[in-house]
Amino acid sequence: MPTRLMVxxxxxxxxxxxxxxxxxxxxxNPSTPVSTPPPGSGGTGDEVVQTQWGPLGPADRDFxxxxxxxxxWEKPAxxxxxAKRADQPKIQEACKxxxxxxxxxxxxxxxAGVLLGHTLPTEASEEQKGWLAEMDAANGDEFDAIFAxxxxxxxxxVYAYSAQIRAGTKNELIRILSTQAxxxxxxxxxxxxxxxxxxxxxxxxxQPLAPPTAASGEPEPTGDNANASANPTEGVIPTVPEGTKxxxxxxxxxxxxxxxxFFGAIAVLALALVGMRMISRSKKNTRRKSRSY
Numbered sequence: 001m002p003t004r005l006m007v008x009x010x011x012x013x014x015x016x017x018x019x020x021x022x023x024x025x026x027x028x029n030p031s032t033p034v035s036t037p038p039p040g041s042g043g044t045g046d047e048v049v050q051t052q053w054g055p056l057g058p059a060d061r062d063f064x065x066x067x068x069x070x071x072x073w074e075k076p077a078x079x080x081x082x083a084k085r086a087d088q089p090k091i092q093e094a095c096k097x098x099x100x101x102x103x104x105x106x107x108x109x110x111x112a113g114v115l116l117g118h119t120l121p122t123e124a125s126e127e128q129k130g131w132l133a134e135m136d137a138a139n140g141d142e143f144d145a146i147f148a149x150x151x152x153x154x155x156x157x158v159y160a161y162s163a164q165i166r167a168g169t170k171n172e173l174i175r176i177l178s179t180q181a182x183x184x185x186x187x188x189x190x191x192x193x194x195x196x197x198x199x200x201x202x203x204x205x206x207q208p209l210a211p212p213t214a215a216s217g218e219p220e221p222t223g224d225n226a227n228a229s230a231n232p233t234e235g236v237i238p239t240v241p242e243g244t245k246x247x248x249x250x251x252x253x254x255x256x257x258x259x260x261x262f263f264g265a266i267a268v269l270a271l272a273l274v275g276m277r278m279i280s281r282s283k284k285n286t287r288r289k290s291r292s293y
Contacts, residue, residue, distance in 0.1 A: 042118035049117075054171040056116055063165045063174065067109045067181055068120040070158055071102040073128035074151060074188075078102070080135050081147050091144060094191040098151070101184040108180050112173045148197035152189060156203060159185045 035052065043049035048057045078098030085091040113120045124132070131150045138146050162185060166178035192198060 036114060037117035039117060039119050042113075042116045051116055051171065053116065053173045056118070056171050056174070057169075059165060060116075060169055060171050060174045061118055063161065063169075063178065064109055064113060064116075064118055065121050066158065066161065067105060067177065068113075069124055069128065070154070071106045071109075072121070073124040073132055074098055074154070075102040075106075076132060077135060077147065077151060080132070081143075084135075084139065084143055085147075088144065088195075090195045091147065094148075094151075094188075094195055097188055097191045101188055105180060105184050108177050112177050115173060116171070144195065144197045145199075148192050148195045149199055149202060152192045152198045153203060155185050155189045155192065159189065 037051070041049070042051070042056055042061060043058075044061075046058050048055050050056075075098060078095040081091050081095040082099075085095075109120065112118075123129075131146075131154075134146050134150070135143060159182060162178045162181040166175060166182060169175055169178065
């Protein structure tokens with residue numbers, strides 16, 4: 001009976017450990033390494049390409065291009081502001097956020113482009129180059145006004161577009177990219193506004209959405225009774241989240257980064273075998289003593 005009890009307890013402990021590994025989201029088999037498609041395989045024009053992250057359509061590709069091009073002019077704009085307005089703390093703070101934010105966002109979009117087989121632009125648009133030329137030609141307060149207003153207007157458009165993509169994209173990596181874009185762009189809008197040089201009267205006025213149609217055919221409530229979407233103003237999404245199926249490979253082990261579960265199970269089995277051996281020896285010794293009497 002003691003032997004059977006020990007085996008039963010060992011089995012229960014092993015099952016508990018293995019179930020714990022599954023419960024925390026670790027795979028039971030070695031993970032499959034992320035495959036990298038050939039450059040240019042992400043589709044063109046109106047083509048929708050199936051990827052391991054979900055469908056990649058024309059809006060997804062356009063969004064990646066715009067995020068990449070935003071960094072190609074906004075980061076240099078931040079570097080110009082740092083060099084030209086070293087005596088203006090608020091401009092310096094905005095420049096710091098622009099440089100750091102677009103460095104991070106550039107890493108995200110570059111990684112997305114590789115994993116989705118999409119070739120990204122390498123130059124800013126002609127319009128963006130024109131804005132940089134304006135900053136080159138300006139100094140002092142004139143530079144501050146051009147810097148704050150050009151960047152704030154551009155960020156407002158990108159923020160709205162990021163929200164649109166985030167709401168409708170069917171591709172997992174584009175959701176990650178659009179979420180990070182919203183976080184970064186919202187931060188940049190705030191620091192640009194804090195310079196005190198943004199001319200809000202010059203911004204494009206928002207337009208009301210057409211009332212959505214409910215299942216009954218009646219317009220759904222809008223205004224105060226409608227649900228408002230929250231801005232993701234906190235947190236940072238890495239290029240490809242660590243510890244997820246995006247980055248795990250077979251080299252990380254059977255349980256990903258949770259190999260402790262596996263080794264714990266082995267330890268329980270070893271202890272059970274030692275315990276059974278000790279019980280067996282104890283029984284033999286008892287029998288010998290009884291025979292000696």
